[in-house]
Amino acid sequence: MGQIVSMLVFLLILCGMAAGWLYRRNLQLAKLVAQQSQETIRQAEVLNARNERYRALLRQSVDGIIVLDAESWRIQEANERFRKIMGFHEAEVVWLHIQDLAISADIMTDLEQALATGENRAQRRFLRKDGQSVTVEFSATRISYGNKMAVVATFRDITEQVRLQEALRKDVKTAGQVQRSLLPADLDTGQVSVRTIFEPHHMVSGDFFHYTFIKGGQVLAGYMIDVAGHGLGTALQTAALNVLMQETYLMDSPLIDKVRWINQTVMRYFTEETFAAMICFEFDFTSTTLTLVPTGITGFFTASEANNGLVKTGGSLLGIIPELDITELVLHVKTGDTFYFVTDGILDLVEVNSLPASLDLRDFDSTTKWFNQLIKTNRRWDDASGLFIKLN
Known part of the structure; x- marks a missing residue:
């Protein structure tokens, strides 16, 4: 009888020890899960903040910005400034081919060079939705995400600047003709x-x-x-x-x-x-x-x-x-x-x-x-x- 009691006491002690170990283990696991959850939340917050900065950059940029698929050369994304320069609504511009907007075929050479060398700059004329032409300083930069390549292009409207320069050039030319006369x-x-x-x-x-x-x-x-x-x-x-x-x-x-x-x-x-x-x-x-x-x-x-x-x-x-x-x-x-x-x-x-x-x-x-x-x-x-x- 004494041996049975001793055995029972020993088993109770083992069960207590096991329960304590399981409790501590569960606490550790819970703490680890909590830490991982906090890290996941932190990473999500960082990612959200990064995305928000990206969106703010697109929204607040004084330049027009578009993202072009490097295979189809269609517009994947365009900011509000670009849409305003070109006279399009958001739904109208996405997936337009860049050649649908460019007056000069040189735009494809510009983009291919940007894809090959990393970036390219040029001055080009584009066609607005209303049929009027616009002159822009055009800059294209190659980017990659995942296994895909894209080109980010910025557009600065210099139509008025070019017009004023041309008017000044004509005035100077006229002044030169008068001077010579x-x-x-x-x-x-x-x-x-x-x-x-x-x-x-x-x-x-x-x-x-x-x-x-x-x-x-x-x-x-x-x-x-x-x-x-x-x-x-x-x-x-x-x-x-x-x-x-x-x-x-x-x-x-x-x-x-x-x-x-x-x-x-x-x-x-x-x-x-x-x-x-x-x-x-x-x-x-x-x-x-x-x-x-x-x-x-x-x-x-x-x-x-x-x-x-x-x-x-x-x-x-x-x-x-x-x-x-x-x-x-x-x-x-x-x-x-x-x-x-x-x-x-x-x-x-x-x-x-x-x-x-x-x-x-x-x-x-x-x-x-x-x-x-x-x-x-x-x-x-x-x-x-x-x-x-x-x-x-």
Whole structure:
């Protein structure tokens, strides 16, 4: 009987121990399940947050965004901005083929390149639902998810920007045509021959020149202007200088005083960053003299009794200081003398290429031809203008 009781007690102890172990094991399992559930919840929250950021990116992007299937090239997803650019509702745009929207067939080349290299950028025109064209900056990037490939394409509408640029280009072109129309034509008389070069670096130039007969035809007066800079602003400042120089033709004053008046007046039209180089001349056929006042033009070419080749000049630039440091040069001239007034665009090219030893500056036609070839066969970084005069 005692053995049976002992056995029962032992079994009860074993059962208690087993129950305790099972309890602790269940607690551990419950804790593990809870931890795994929390991790699953955390991962789900991270995934949801990531998806929400993705959706927010699509919704709030200033650019149109689409996701294209890399096999069919059909739209899988499109954000609101893309639909607004193209004029579609959400249900209308999904699964459209990209070629249904593109005006140019080059879009497929763009996408194939993005798929091959990872990304590609281009400017392309697309067709809106209402039939109007839209110009976009197009960027395509290859992505992968799972075992599939796709291309994410962004669209930035630059239609208005392109329109404004085209309007500005037309305005600049018109300004260039007007500027060129104001230049004097070539001339041949019994007294003088005149040839000109006018080659803007862009469509408008900071250079300008003019000449005319004054004092009853006994004096040929003129000037060459080179305003610093390029573009419409510079062309307007050149035009202002031209108007002022036209007024000096009517003044009965020494040439140097005319230039000083020009400087005082032009400072009202120039900004602190603006200045101009100029050379003014008067050929007096009665006294057979040439009067020159250079202001910043660094030289001219001549074949005359006094000089042959480059004559270096200087003087203060216009529009910087009220009182110019300039001098008036007077040269005696005779029949056959030639003078070649040029701006920095030509002077710089001559400095690089040098005058050919075989070039005779007295040969007016050959020298004029050489200067024309110089500016057309060499890379220029400035406007190039020339006013060439031969005394007959």
